[in-house]
Amino acid sequence: MGASIVIDVSDQALMRFQHSDDMWRDFPELVPGVIFAKGVSADVSVSGQVARFAEIAAKRLATATEGELPEIQAWRRAFSQMGLKPTQYRCASESLLRRFRKEGALPRLHPLIDLCNAVSIAYAVPVAVFDVSKISGYVEVGYATGDETYLTFSGESEHPPAGEVVFADAASRAHARRWSNRQSGHSAVRDTTTDVLIVAEALHGTALADMESLTTTLADELSAIWPGTPRSAILSASEPRFEFTP
Template sequence: MRFRHADAIWSDHPRLAAGALHATGVGPVADVGPRVAEYTARARARLAGASEGRFPEVLAWRRVFASMGLKPTQYRCASESLLRRLRKEGTLPRIHPVVDLCNAVSVAYAVPVAVLDADRVTGPLLEVRHARGDEEYTTFGGATEHPAPGEVTYADSAGRAHARRWTNRQSGHSAVGEHTRRILVVAEAVHDGGADTVAEMLDTIARDLTAHWGTTPATALLTASTREFALGDEPPSGARTP
């Protein structure tokens, strides 16, 4: 399976910096608590100086949402929502070790991170693109929605949408669960210096996955000139490994 952003996304959002990671052999049992605590402590320290709405990483995503005709404080990118919850409640929800780890990295860097069960995505292509309006999106409650035409979504080859409003909300269909063994992780930044941030995030997540699950993830930075990432059992050509 291949993952990419459509040409129109790169054209509309030239500041986009994206990274993808593929790992196999992950499971629901791992003690990621110390690492989650470390990353959330970094986020809390930053929140002590300013609310998440003032972070450059979040402000950049708010501008993107506004450019798509969305009210930024109604539809927040995933990292802003997590930071807001952390500020108000002092903690993040515990869902699954892989998700908990990636959520903690997301708040530490204030950048959205998507974690998908790769076996729940229909290939050969998963593309971040503008919706046609006939794609099917499954909520975490099991309801079916259809992204509005023009809305940015993660769409697979079967016409299933794995996100609403780009980095706002993931699908329940491809959510990581106890039976997940293969994951696709995507980090997307639109702030100045985002490429360096995403590269560091990928390395961080890859090291933690290796430490806790013994897997060797393949990672790649996606740019306007290198737009595609191939998922496979072995690291694809051109991919980086930690």
């Protein structure tokens, strides 16, 4: 592994996020952006922020469908590389853009999720949000061993097959399946959530510049809405690890 980006070290348990070496080998174009934020709550309004980012998405969709956007095309190629049919298993941002194009809005779930979904459609990049209190030790994006357990939003347990890309923790719990396709209900944000790990990933040609803009923009929005200063980093094969202390 490469050098580490140490974000917050104290007497509390240090946690980390990273992609496996195999993922960097197979997807060298990958650019992840990571944010750790404390003090999140559900008693705020993000209507103004959501409207601003939705307007950006609407302008892009006025000239092209989501499937024609370079960000989405890159993810479709990655899904094909993983042996998945890209129009059957869509990355999260494509699914959100598809729904937004058809319905003109996204469902409201929680202020943080609403904000991150709006940022996701504005940038056409998948943005995942995890409740840190539901994570054991670390999260690594890599190929499943077949022993991981995944909890659906309906409460059913699944076991991703060996070789599927998952977000796995130290307890062999999969927090997302098929990479950026479907998140687990276990670590989903709830009204009681306070500390979160936000992960955005891109694969297209201008991914680095776009990810720098996305993480800066989202971190600024978070700090303006909730008390505290979010920590963020852009990861790479040479600096693949993000460490944080809840």
